[in-house]
Amino acid sequence: xxxxxxxxxxxxxxxxxxxxxxxxxxxxxxxxxxxxxxxxxxxxxxxxxxxxxxxxxxxxxxxxxxxxxxxxxxxxxxxxxxxxxxxxxxxxxxxxxxxxxxxxxxxxxxxxxxxxxxxxxxxxxxxxxxxxxxxxxxxxxxxxxxxxxxxxxxxxxxxxxxxxxxxxxxxxxxxxxxxxxxxxxxxxxxxxxxxxxxxxxxxxxxxxxxxxxxxxxxxxxxxxxxxxxxxxxxxxxxxxxxxxxxxxxxxxxxxxxxxxxxxxxxxxxxxxxxxxxxxxxxxxxxxxxxxxxxxxxxxxxxxxxxxxxxxxxxxxxxxxxxxxxxxxxxxxxxxx
Amino acid sequence: xxxxxxxxxxxxxxxxxxxxxxxxxxxxxxxxxxxxxxxxxxxxxxxxxxxxxxxxxxxxxxxxxxxxxxxxxxxxxxxxxxxxxxxxxxxxxxxxxxxxxxxxxxxxxxxxxxxxxxxxxxxxxxxxxxxxxxxxxxxxxxxxxxxxxxxxxxxxxxxxxxxxxxxxxxxxxxxxxxxxxxxxxxxxxxxxxxxxxxxxxxxxxxxxxxxxxxxxxxxxxxxxxxxxxxxxxxxxxxxxxxxxxxxxxxxxxxxxxxxxxxxxxxxxxxxxxxxxxxxxxxxxxxxxxxxxxxxxxxxxxxxxxxxxxxxxxxxxxxxxxxxxxxxxxxxxxxxx
Numbered sequence: 001x002x003x004x005x006x007x008x009x010x011x012x013x014x015x016x017x018x019x020x021x022x023x024x025x026x027x028x029x030x031x032x033x034x035x036x037x038x039x040x041x042x043x044x045x046x047x048x049x050x051x052x053x054x055x056x057x058x059x060x061x062x063x064x065x066x067x068x069x070x071x072x073x074x075x076x077x078x079x080x081x082x083x084x085x086x087x088x089x090x091x092x093x094x095x096x097x098x099x100x101x102x103x104x105x106x107x108x109x110x111x112x113x114x115x116x117x118x119x120x121x122x123x124x125x126x127x128x129x130x131x132x133x134x135x136x137x138x139x140x141x142x143x144x145x146x147x148x149x150x151x152x153x154x155x156x157x158x159x160x161x162x163x164x165x166x167x168x169x170x171x172x173x174x175x176x177x178x179x180x181x182x183x184x185x186x187x188x189x190x191x192x193x194x195x196x197x198x199x200x201x202x203x204x205x206x207x208x209x210x211x212x213x214x215x216x217x218x219x220x221x222x223x224x225x226x227x228x229x230x231x232x233x234x235x236x237x238x239x240x241x242x243x244x245x246x247x248x249x250x251x252x253x254x255x256x257x258x259x260x261x262x263x264x265x266x267x268x269x270x271x272x273x274x275x276x277x278x279x280x281x282x283x284x285x286x287x288x289x290x291x292x293x294x295x296x297x298x299x300x301x302x303x304x305x306x307x308x309x310x311x312x313x314x315x316x317x318x319x320x321x322x323x324x325x326x327x328x329x330x331x332x333x334x335x336x
Numbered sequence: 337x338x339x340x341x342x343x344x345x346x347x348x349x350x351x352x353x354x355x356x357x358x359x360x361x362x363x364x365x366x367x368x369x370x371x372x373x374x375x376x377x378x379x380x381x382x383x384x385x386x387x388x389x390x391x392x393x394x395x396x397x398x399x400x401x402x403x404x405x406x407x408x409x410x411x412x413x414x415x416x417x418x419x420x421x422x423x424x425x426x427x428x429x430x431x432x433x434x435x436x437x438x439x440x441x442x443x444x445x446x447x448x449x450x451x452x453x454x455x456x457x458x459x460x461x462x463x464x465x466x467x468x469x470x471x472x473x474x475x476x477x478x479x480x481x482x483x484x485x486x487x488x489x490x491x492x493x494x495x496x497x498x499x500x501x502x503x504x505x506x507x508x509x510x511x512x513x514x515x516x517x518x519x520x521x522x523x524x525x526x527x528x529x530x531x532x533x534x535x536x537x538x539x540x541x542x543x544x545x546x547x548x549x550x551x552x553x554x555x556x557x558x559x560x561x562x563x564x565x566x567x568x569x570x571x572x573x574x575x576x577x578x579x580x581x582x583x584x585x586x587x588x589x590x591x592x593x594x595x596x597x598x599x600x601x602x603x604x605x606x607x608x609x610x611x612x613x614x615x616x617x618x619x620x621x622x623x624x625x626x627x628x629x630x631x632x633x634x635x636x637x638x639x640x641x642x643x644x645x646x647x648x649x650x651x652x653x654x655x656x657x658x659x660x661x662x663x664x665x666x667x668x669x670x671x672x
Contacts, residue, residue, distance in 0.1 A: 010346075017343075018376075021375075044416060057563060066402065066406060070402060073471060073477070073478060074471070074472075075470075077474060078473065080638065082638075082640070082642050082643055083640060083642075083643055104480065105441070105468075105478045105479060105480060106477070106478060107477065107478075107640045108466065108468060108478075108479045108480055108481055108640070132442065132444060135409060135410070135413065136410075136413075138413060140444075141409070141413065141442070141443065142409060142441045142442060142443075142444075143444045144440065144444055144445065144480065145444055145445070153652060160630065176646050185578065216385075252430070301416075302416065302420070303414060303421060303442045304444075306418050306419075307418055307420050309420055
């Protein structure tokens with residue numbers, strides 16, 4: 001186990017890398033803690049929740065909605081939760097998003113911690129304080145930015161992670177590589193999904209590298225005024241597709257990255273499109289689907305990244321170098 | 337008009353005292369602004385909203401709930417609101433609470449301003465950044481603390497304010513006097529509701545005195561770690577009664593203050609109970625109602641002010657001197 005503390009603008013988060021969930025007993029008082037998880041994790045790893053008051057959510061992005069938040073709040077009231085209650089989200093991005101959001105608004109804010117159980121949540125979703133819920137087809141339309149007091153990594157959760165979720169995680173890892181880390185991109189080209197699944201130190205190193213990368217970006221720009229926007233690479237089209245076509249987050253982002261790479265060729269003279277496509281496909285992710293252009297454009301236009309008419313699109317100048325490029329929505333429409 | 341800027345921990349708020357709502361055109365771009373108000377204000381003062389995109393809410397505390405928030409968010413999406421949209425709440429405490437809460441969570445936070453239209457909102461509810469909604473009978477169970485960028489006072493809204501709402505405002509003014517301002521309490525003893533309604537400078541002075549008082553308390557303790565808790569005087573029992581018995585906020589607080597005054601006699605040797613009761617009644621407010629002790633106690637136990645078993649009750653040492661007094665819920669039960 002390795003403990004490292006990172007400061008954000010209003011608070012600090014303790015990271016426990018390569019840890020075990022049993023450590024939770026030292027971080028939280030079971031009498032003053034409520035754990036949130038989902039039915040899949042609870043079914044697969046139920047033993048880990050013994051001794052903790054646990055609220056079990058239905059699993060899946062379709063439950064990342066206000067109705068789930070309402071239900072958790074009613075359960076917290078029933079459980080007699082107060083301002084000193086700690087909420088701990090044990091799960092993937094949906095669980096950590098709902099946990100962070102509920103904790104931000106329940107009694108005007110209580111403390112919370114995360115135990116991410118998916119690769120995606122470990123390297124990305126649990127880090128940075130962004131939380132939120134979807135509104136209809138609009139992803140993360142409602143939420144806050146607030147940091148957890150701790151994040152604990154227990155890779156033993158990955159032993160029961162479905163294959164599709166491994167791919168989801170790699171979509172964000174590929175994204176990190178493309179926007180800022182050419183060396184990691186080459187490593188991804190040389191390795192493969194099964195190699196990372198088999199070699200635990202290779203995997204741990206990759207997880208930490210990506211978690212630290214995300215932490216650094218967030219520390220520099222917590223409220224997304226600048227560089228943090230780069231993390232939206234692949235997410236503008238990705239979000240517009242995800243809920244409309246029932247895609248996994250990683251699939252949607254992968255298609256979004258392939259699209260952004262081809263836009264980059266037109267607007268930034270980006271050349272190595274084939275290397276991008278090859279790596280996306282190598283990690284079992286799609287690079288295109290057929291969709292209804294007008295439907296997708298309608299959702300895309302309402303993306304949070306729009307400001308005063310223009311979309312802030314993330315494009316690539318080269319592998320490892322993402323840039324923000326404002327584009328009129330009409331221009332994007334032509335490329336869809 | 338008098339402009340004064342006050343800094344809070346994360347942001348500043350511009351106060352425009354003795355102003356007119358027409359000033360709004362200088363503070364906000366109509367093309368990037370959405371105004372929230374309620375049907376009563378819109379019916380009584382509709383002209384003031386001309387030229388502004390306006391969402392009209394149903395009036396009343398029973399609409400300070402998540403369903404209203406959901407509906408406003410859907411309307412904002414429909415209107416094409418984005419992160420640069422400004423939300424302006426024109427109304428009483430329900431409108432400003434809903435506005436502040438929606439703005440805090442829509443797209444993870446957009447800017448907002450207030451034009452309080454009731455005495456209560458001018459002297460209290462609109463100030464301090466606390467916003468939120470009720471969950472069933474539990475008042476303000478969900479919300480955030482986030483400051484508006486401006487607060488604009490236009491007393492011409494008070495010309496159509498119903499009598500009951502004048503009394504609501506005076507409940508909070510009496511509260512301010514009791515916990516911190518003995519001189520203002522004597523002024524309240526000497527004057528009357530109709531005197532304040534008739535003499536506009538007397539009223540303006542009182543409004544500003546109370547607004548500045550509240551600003552000062554919030555500045556010193558924005559996140560309610562200390563002195564801001566005093567503002568909960570009368571509110572613990574008040575909140576437990578308000579939604580269960582369909583009381584006006586001011587009525588509930590008045591009954592809560594009378595109750596807290598009698599607790600103060602027992603726990604703090606507080607003597608002048610009669611002066612407290614007399615002033616409450618002078619401003620047309622009740623000092624008691626009949627209620628079901630056990631029902632009220634059930635709600636009271638779940639109040640946000642409870643921490644680790646004890647209730648933080650606000651009591652009086654003398655007129656103008658409130659103190660925080662932790663009490664076991666059982667002790668309170670005996671006095672109900």
